[in-house]
Amino acid sequence: xxxxxxxxxxxxxxxxxxxxRSESGLSAVYEWPAFQRLLPASLRGARVLDLxxxxxxxxxxxxxxxxxxxxxVDLSERMLAAARAVTHDDGIEYVHAAxxxxxxxxxxxxxxxxxLALHYIADYPALVRKVAACLVDGGRFAFSVEHPIFTAHGSxxxxxxxQGDRLHWPVDRYRDEGERRTNWFVDGVVKYHRTIESYVTxxxxxxxxxxxxxxxxxxxxxxxxxPEWRDERRRxxxxxxxxxxxxxx
Amino acid sequence: xxxxxxxxxxxxxxxxxxxxRSESGLSAVYEWPAFQRLLPASLRGARVLDLxxxxxxxxxxxxxxxxxxxxxVDLSERMLAAARAVTHDDGIEYVHAAxxxxxxxxxxxxxxxxxLALHYIADYPALVRKVAACLVDGGRFAFSVEHPIFTAHGSxxxxxxxQGDRLHWPVDRYRDEGERRTNWFVDGVVKYHRTIESYVTxxxxxxxxxxxxxxxxxxxxxxxxxPEWRDERRRxxxxxxxxxxxxxx
Numbered sequence: 001x002x003x004x005x006x007x008x009x010x011x012x013x014x015x016x017x018x019x020x021r022s023e024s025g026l027s028a029v030y031e032w033p034a035f036q037r038l039l040p041a042s043l044r045g046a047r048v049l050d051l052x053x054x055x056x057x058x059x060x061x062x063x064x065x066x067x068x069x070x071x072x073v074d075l076s077e078r079m080l081a082a083a084r085a086v087t088h089d090d091g092i093e094y095v096h097a098a099x100x101x102x103x104x105x106x107x108x109x110x111x112x113x114x115x116l117a118l119h120y121i122a123d124y125p126a127l128v129r130k131v132a133a134c135l136v137d138g139g140r141f142a143f144s145v146e147h148p149i150f151t152a153h154g155s156x157x158x159x160x161x162x163q164g165d166r167l168h169w170p171v172d173r174y175r176d177e178g179e180r181r182t183n184w185f186v187d188g189v190v191k192y193h194r195t196i197e198s199y200v201t202x203x204x205x206x207x208x209x210x211x212x213x214x215x216x217x218x219x220x221x222x223x224x225x226x227p228e229w230r231d232e233r234r235r236x237x238x239x240x241x242x243x244x245x246x247x248x249x
Numbered sequence: 250x251x252x253x254x255x256x257x258x259x260x261x262x263x264x265x266x267x268x269x270r271s272e273s274g275l276s277a278v279y280e281w282p283a284f285q286r287l288l289p290a291s292l293r294g295a296r297v298l299d300l301x302x303x304x305x306x307x308x309x310x311x312x313x314x315x316x317x318x319x320x321x322v323d324l325s326e327r328m329l330a331a332a333r334a335v336t337h338d339d340g341i342e343y344v345h346a347a348x349x350x351x352x353x354x355x356x357x358x359x360x361x362x363x364x365l366a367l368h369y370i371a372d373y374p375a376l377v378r379k380v381a382a383c384l385v386d387g388g389r390f391a392f393s394v395e396h397p398i399f400t401a402h403g404s405x406x407x408x409x410x411x412q413g414d415r416l417h418w419p420v421d422r423y424r425d426e427g428e429r430r431t432n433w434f435v436d437g438v439v440k441y442h443r444t445i446e447s448y449v450t451x452x453x454x455x456x457x458x459x460x461x462x463x464x465x466x467x468x469x470x471x472x473x474x475x476p477e478w479r480d481e482r483r484r485x486x487x488x489x490x491x492x493x494x495x496x497x498x
Contacts, residue, residue, distance in 0.1 A: 149398060149420055152484075159408070159417070168408070170417035171398055175466045175482040195485070196445060200462040210459045213449040217424045233424040235401075236444070 003098040004120060004190050007054075007076035015185030017082075025057045030229060031144055031238045034216035035115065038142035038242035043067045046110040049134065051099050051127075051143075052117025056083030059092050062113075071095055073102045099127060104134035114143040116238070119151065119191045125202045132206040135245040141208060147215060147236040151193040154180045158231075169235035199239065208243035215239060252347040253369060253439050256303075256325035264434030266331075274306045279478060280393055280487045283465035284364065287391035287491035292316045295359040298383065300348050300376075300392075301366025305332030308341050311362075320344055322351045348376060353383035363392040365487070368400065368440045374451045381455040384494040390457060391491040396464060398484050400442040403429045418484035448488065457492035464488060 006012050020028035029035075040046070044066035050059050053072025062070050073095045074080050080094045087094070095102065099114075099121060112131045121127050131141050150156065152174045158166040177194045203210055215236035218229040255261050269277035278284075289295070293315035299308050302321025311319050322344045323329050329343045336343070344351065348363075348370060361380045370376050380390050399405065401423045407415040426443045452459055464485035467478040 153417060168402060168419035168421040171420050171484045172417040174484045195464050197462055197464045213446055215444050215446045235420045235423045
């Protein structure tokens with residue numbers, strides 16, 4: 001299978017780069033308050049792997065919180081170039097690779113994070129097995145994806161009434177896992193829909209133990225700045241999970 | 250809060266009693282193949298608690314598989330009377346109680362099951378804490394509920410096109426947990442919608458470890474008999490989970 005690299009499409013990159021989360025970083029990210037709850041209490045001394053690091057915001061945040069070393073992996077050369085341009089830190093290493101091809105060292109990381117990247121990956125169970133193998137015992141995997149409720153139907157949009165009002169969110173084809181082509185800055189962006197069952201089962205079958213699952217809504221402070229995020233309560237845009245290698249004591 | 254006992258409403262009971270799952274038992278139950286996957290490999294010698302046992306099908310099945318003792322708890326006197334009428338087994342005890350009021354002995358059960366009952370319970374976290382307390386270490390809790398995708402909107406029905414065709418399943422009010430009143434044999438049946446996050450978090454916060462999550466579709470053999478179940482693939486009707494007290498070794 002060929003690996004989609006939509007982020008290096010000039011038109012896509014231009015659009016994506018103008019998103020608040022691209023321009024302003026984590027403070028403008030809807031799910032960042034929830035994502036932080038997935039992380040261990042302290043990152044001091046941690047070796048961190050960021051799968052789909054994009055502009056490197058999480059990598060730099062991890063270093064700011066005391067991580068010893070961070071490797072950020074991304075398929076997009078444009079995003080990595082932008083990340084490198086604003087990173088002045090020997091503790092961060094950016095690696096240009098498809099997540100499917102990247103081969104991390106076994107037992108080399110205390111924390112693996114991935115923000116909104118795994119719904120681009122066709123073989124999620126294989127990726128999770130790789131994550132589990134590269135974690136130390138007691139290490140943690142924390143990730144976000146587009147929610148299966150969001151991706152199932154394929155339109156990636158509300159169902160509208162005659163007056164253009166948002167009637168509800170349509171769900172269909174829930175058990176039909178696989179490609180969903182949407183138009184997002186450019187035509188035919190390929191994402192993969194899978195069920196919550198598959199997201200959870202992939203973790204458990206890789207020997208990980210689920211420690212948290214969130215379907216976050218925006219917090220009050222965020223809504224003050226982004227009132228349009230209120231509708232996200234009506235159906236969850238993102239699914240976040242944290243899992244540990246071996247059981248916490 | 251008052252406990253709803255819709256199953257003893259004569260009109261509801263009459264309608265419910267004519268469902269295939271009521272008349273024909275587990276072989277006619279859509280989610281039974283998946284539910285069995287939640288159970289331990291062997292029930293031999295197990296002490297089992299069935300919360301919302303209804304007509305007692307699961308209780309009798311557990312005994313047939315070698316369970317030592319089964320307690321079935323239900324709020325409906327009519328269902329318990331029907332269960333008792335077909336049960337000739339000193340190893341099964343039926344208890345008439347609301348699940349919220351029933352106080353099981355601590356550490357008394359190897360397995361707690363609950364089939365499509367917990368979406369009638371307002372305080373799910375409290376119920377799960379009670380389940381966790383009555384399990385032995387290594388014991389298991391296996392349950393099914395109406396899926397949050399199914400319950401969120403509140404109509405409990407497809408969204409239809411002009412020709413009466415099923416366009417899709419509507420999702421709305423996902424983060425608005427609480428009562429949903431539907432018409433099911435009678436008007437105003439109260440069920441509780443909660444998020445998948447809440448279903449999972451309740452288990453984890455009670456000290457249980459998630460071992461399985463399923464959003465089952467019908468199997469081929471079932472579809473041969475019930476072709477109308479094909480549409481259930483389009484959105485999951487049920488959510489099934491199994492959790493253990495303490496980590497499997």
